[in-house]
Amino acid sequence: MTPRRHGEFELIAKYFAPLARGEPGAFGLTDDAAMTTPKPGHDTVVTTDTIVAGVHFFPDDPPATIAQKALRVNVSDLAAKGAVPRAYVLAAALPAPVDEEWLGAFVAGLKRDQKRFGIALVGGDTVATPGPLTLSITAFGDVPRGKMLRRAGARAGDDVWVSGTIGDAGLGLQVLKGRDLQLSERHKDALVARYRVPEPRLAVGCGIRSLARACLDVSDGLVADLRHIAEVSRVGIRIEASLVPLSPGGATALAGGRVSLTELLTAGDDYELAFAAAPSARKRIADLAGRTKVRVTRIGSVVSGRNVVVRSADGAPLPVDRGGFTHF
Amino acid sequence: MTPRRHGEFELIAKYFAPLARGEPGAFGLTDDAAMTTPKPGHDTVVTTDTIVAGVHFFPDDPPATIAQKALRVNVSDLAAKGAVPRAYVLAAALPAPVDEEWLGAFVAGLKRDQKRFGIALVGGDTVATPGPLTLSITAFGDVPRGKMLRRAGARAGDDVWVSGTIGDAGLGLQVLKGRDLQLSERHKDALVARYRVPEPRLAVGCGIRSLARACLDVSDGLVADLRHIAEVSRVGIRIEASLVPLSPGGATALAGGRVSLTELLTAGDDYELAFAAAPSARKRIADLAGRTKVRVTRIGSVVSGRNVVVRSADGAPLPVDRGGFTHF
Missing domain, CATH: 3.30.1330.10 (PurM-like, N-terminal domain)
Incomplete structure (x- = not known):
């Protein structure tokens, strides 16, 4: 000091x-x-x-x-x-x-x-x-030495994974701002807690040190952060929207039509890990999830190209161009 | 990032x-x-x-x-x-x-x-x-390894040294605030430069690594910072005010009665090094000053006790109780 x-x-x-x-x-x-x-x-x-x-x-x-x-x-x-x-x-x-x-x-x-x-x-x-x-x-x-995970390193053919659930902190912020999401107090409290107190995924991060080819924490919104991996790794990423893990509160708000999937995938402050790993690592990643008791979900693939594309359940691309907002 | x-x-x-x-x-x-x-x-x-x-x-x-x-x-x-x-x-x-x-x-x-x-x-x-x-x-x-200089370590009998000149940045701040110190433009510019752009004394700091027993940089004002050494080293410090090095602008303002010596010794932002070293290191410190072309001045001694006392030229203690102001 x-x-x-x-x-x-x-x-x-x-x-x-x-x-x-x-x-x-x-x-x-x-x-x-x-x-x-x-x-x-x-x-x-x-x-x-x-x-x-x-x-x-x-x-x-x-x-x-x-x-x-x-x-x-x-x-x-x-x-x-x-x-x-x-x-x-x-x-x-x-x-x-x-x-x-x-x-x-x-x-x-x-x-x-x-x-x-x-x-x-x-x-x-x-x-x-x-x-x-x-x-x-x-x-x-x-x-x-030499084992630090980077944003660069994802390769076409890799799986894309994410820890925990996505969109909760953004919804928690909306709750605090007074937006009516038609949720129970329990759900609202859980979302606000996710906004106020992120959960760093240390056990997952250390566990995937030799498994993941690229990794980052989701702070700008899932889509915006996957774009960072895509840009630095010089690859494209394709996400299946239906696979993205939602919390009970998030799923309820979505089912009730109070929030769009796009909003959940582009809200910030998740502080979950998103990472790319070879398909050969699937079993070890599943084992890690079991051992650490942290949900880890395969949500898509690394492909050639440079874009991040999110496909909805019907196969059509979801509009996610907003992808993280600017505050300057 | x-x-x-x-x-x-x-x-x-x-x-x-x-x-x-x-x-x-x-x-x-x-x-x-x-x-x-x-x-x-x-x-x-x-x-x-x-x-x-x-x-x-x-x-x-x-x-x-x-x-x-x-x-x-x-x-x-x-x-x-x-x-x-x-x-x-x-x-x-x-x-x-x-x-x-x-x-x-x-x-x-x-x-x-x-x-x-x-x-x-x-x-x-x-x-x-x-x-x-x-x-x-x-x-x-x-x-x-193990060579970092500390605030703790000064011993009774050590000399107290300071690099550069003291009080300039505080005067520079006064100039910027519009106080009339009756100084030439050249002196005012030099003092303002000292306030805006401190001069880290890296060559001196590295040079005294094996010579100094305690060291810090003067940011709170010379007297307040010497108190930090005194407290942590559990010693007293006696400074001879007449030995404290002043810049031409500082000396002129003092001689003109526009500023008190107390103000110079308690103004902040000097970013000079103050350090304690055994008298046996005097020649090596003088050599270092010559080599680095940075003025290094012996201004007093470490004594027993816990107080920092500043003696004026007539031997009477100078009132320096203010010693650094609080901004909380």
């Missing part, structure tokens, strides 16, 4: 230093920098993601879930690379005055997730901002 | 990807994460610092100097650890709409400094913000 002003030292000592306890390279957050000794025989995977109040979460979301989202979007990137989380640094721009009750709950959320994902705070910076709460996390993970 | 929305992909491809050229682990910023292979026999030093428009720089500062400040405050932390810069990731929260001319100049500033400090962009995230421009950089450096 490089605390700049007195108020910060107290905040760091009281709230953040306990998160670094037991990490020798963090020096109790009393130094200018942290030290990490990389794991022998491993590459270090580095990822950084920023979330802004009013853009990526609601300012009045529970502070613990804001903390969890900030950390988990980064852990999800590590999962997509097949990396094991090790450490992170947090840069927090906090609107003044700092509400200590809020901060206590925020730190409790981080603490819970640190334990869950085996990741430790090793440094950071807190600054005041006249703008919205802005949280940047940079996370580090370890992957056996 | 984990670009979230289409506008981002174009910005990243056009402006940021060229900054990552030649870095194999950056994957042209087309992947979710970067990969770094740590230098054998070295520890990785990690530091993160955030700067916010209206807090740490003026929104209408030249875009190139904003970029340089964002990078250099991090490189300065690496210098204070005796580390050699290797790579960095940038999280930029940009107010919409993005001014591409501004962005081009910003990236040019980064590019210049990347070359100067031997550091490469390996990843990042750009998001839109309804608030002020917020730039978080996390930087990585290499230090021979």
Whole structure:
């Protein structure tokens, strides 16, 4: 940490230093920098993601879930690379005055997730901002040398797989915005939870390290993210819409005509893994799903060309040109 | 990079990807994460610092100097650890709409400094913000295993040294705020440059790796930062005010009675190195100063106790209790 002003030292000592306890390279957050000794025989995977109040979460979301989202979007990137989380640094721009009750709950959320994902705070910076709460996390993970999963590498003939269910977080955002999806409270709560607290698929990501030829985490919407794989791998992708896994809430909203399949396939914030693997890996992938108790579904194929095409049940292409929206 | 929305992909491809050229682990910023292979026999030093428009720089500062400040405050932390810069990731929260001319100049500033400090962009995230421009950089450096300089380690009897000159950036900020320091344009320009573009003391930091017992970079003001060394090293520090090195502009403002010595010793943003070393290292430190052409000045001693005391020329203690202000 490089605390700049007195108020910060107290905040760091009281709230953040306990998160670094037991990490020798963090020096109790009393130094200018942290030290990490990389794991022998491993590459270090580095990822950084920023979330802004009013853009990526609601300012009045529970502070613990804001903390969890900030950390988990980064852990999800590590999962997509097949990396094991090790450490992170947090840069927090906090609107003044700092509400200590809020901060206590925020730190409790981080603490819970640190334990869950085996990741430790090793440094950071807190600054005041006249703008919205802005949280940047940079996370580090370890992957056996040369084994990092990439977006590039998919080949025509590969299967395309996705973990979990698709479209839930987008629906959760709609619920929070007050849109009537004609869903039960139970379904609505489940969708909102998926929006607020993504579930990084670490066990799947590490499990497919030697099976997948290309992988990423779905943050921009399934179709937009498959386009990234297609572009970087220089292939086309064909998805069967009827195979895309939906949650009970998602399926109900779709069946009730309250949402289109296109919307589900282009909504963001899923944080599921999408990956390509040779058909010869099918049994091992099914075994992995059984072992990790995470649903993994084959939804299509890698083909020649450059396009991502989604076919509906009747064989006609589904219009998915929107594919992720721009906020610039 | 984990670009979230289409506008981002174009910005990243056009402006940021060229900054990552030649870095194999950056994957042209087309992947979710970067990969770094740590230098054998070295520890990785990690530091993160955030700067916010209206807090740490003026929104209408030249875009190139904003970029340089964002990078250099991090490189300065690496210098204070005796580390050699290797790579960095940038999280930029940009107010919409993005001014591409501004962005081009910003990236040019980064590019210049990347070359100067031997550091490469390996990843990042750009998001839109309804608030002020917020730039978080996390930087990585290499230090021979076990050789990282710490804030802890100063011992009674050590000399206290500082690089460069003290108080200039604080005066530069006052000039920008319109305060009349009765200085020539040349002096004012030099002070403003010190505020906008800090000078990381890498050659000094690496040169004192085996000489200094404790080190940090002065960002909160000389006295406040020496207190950090005193607290963590569990020692006291006595500074002779008359020995503290001032620039021509700083000395002129002081001589003209436009600024107090206390103000110079407690102003922030110097980004000079302050360090403690045994008296037996004096000659080697003087040699280093000659070799690196960076002024390095002995300004006091480490003593027993816990306080930082500044003595004026007449031997009386100078009031420096303010020592760094709080912005929370």
